[in-house]
Amino acid sequence: MVASQDHGLAGIILKQNPRQPFTRRVIAAIKSVPRGRVATYSDIALYAGSPRAARQVAWILHAMSGKEKLPWHRIINSWGKISLPKAAGYEEQKELLIAEGIVFNQEDMIDLKQYSWMPKIKKS
DNA sequence: AACCTGACTTCGG
DNA sequence: TCCGAAGCCAGGT
Numbered sequence: 298m299v300a301s302q303d304h305g306l307a308g309i310i311l312k313q314n315p316r317q318p319f320t321r322r323v324i325a326a327i328k329s330v331p332r333g334r335v336a337t338y339s340d341i342a343l344y345a346g347s348p349r350a351a352r353q354v355a356w357i358l359h360a361m362s363g364k365e366k367l368p369w370h371r372i373i374n375s376w377g378k379i380s381l382p383k384a385a386g387y388e389e390q391k392e393l394l395i396a397e398g399i400v401f402n403q404e405d406m407i408d409l410k411q412y413s414w415m416p417k418i419k420k421s
Numbered sequence: 422a423a424c425c426t427g428a429c430t431t432c433g434g
Numbered sequence: 435t436c437c438g439a440a441g442c443c444a445g446g447t
Contacts, residue, residue: 318443318444319442319443319444320443320444320445323443337429337430338428338429338430339429339430339431342429342430342442347441347442347443348430348442349429349430349431349440349441349442350429350441350442350443351429351430351431351441351442352427352428352429352430352441352442352443353427353429353442353443353444354428354429354442354443355427355428355429356426356427356428356429356443356444356445357443357444357445358428359427359428360427360444360445360446362428369428372428373428374428374429374430375429375430375431379428380428380429381428382428385428386428387428390428423447424446424447425445425446425447426444426445426446426447427443427444427445429441429442430440430441430442431439431440431441432438432439432440432441433437433438433439433440434436434437434438434439
């Protein structure tokens with residue numbers, strides 16, 4: 298979906314907080330996702346300045362969602378589906394998203410084209 | 422203090 | 435087209 302080679306896109310949060318550690322930037326990116334929209338792990342990683350750090354984003358969510366009060370439920374995988382195992386919050390996350398007006402299709406998938414939080418960033 | 426692991430993605434064989 | 439493996443980072447053990 299997004300230009301994997303677009304350097305202007307990657308690092309927008311980094312530019313805003315150049316001295317903050319990766320984790321901090323990821324948290325900032327997650328917090329900026331508005332209610333009723335979703336973002337993928339890679340989107341967050343991209344905005345945090347590390348396009349390939351999707352995995353770390355997942356880790357951070359797992360470890361910090363409680364303390365930082367993050368809208369963790371708005372983060373989903375690139376297929377538009379919930380990655381959380383059903384035994385570990387899948388249903389809860391789905392409920393939270395539905396409560397924000399997000400719709401799931403028959404395959405429990407979210408239409409990223411409609412709900413994905415992807416601010417347009419013009420090339421610099 | 423070193424090593425392991427994870428709610429992921431993407432690229433190469 | 436399908437499967438294996440690397441890339442990325444930091445808290446836990």
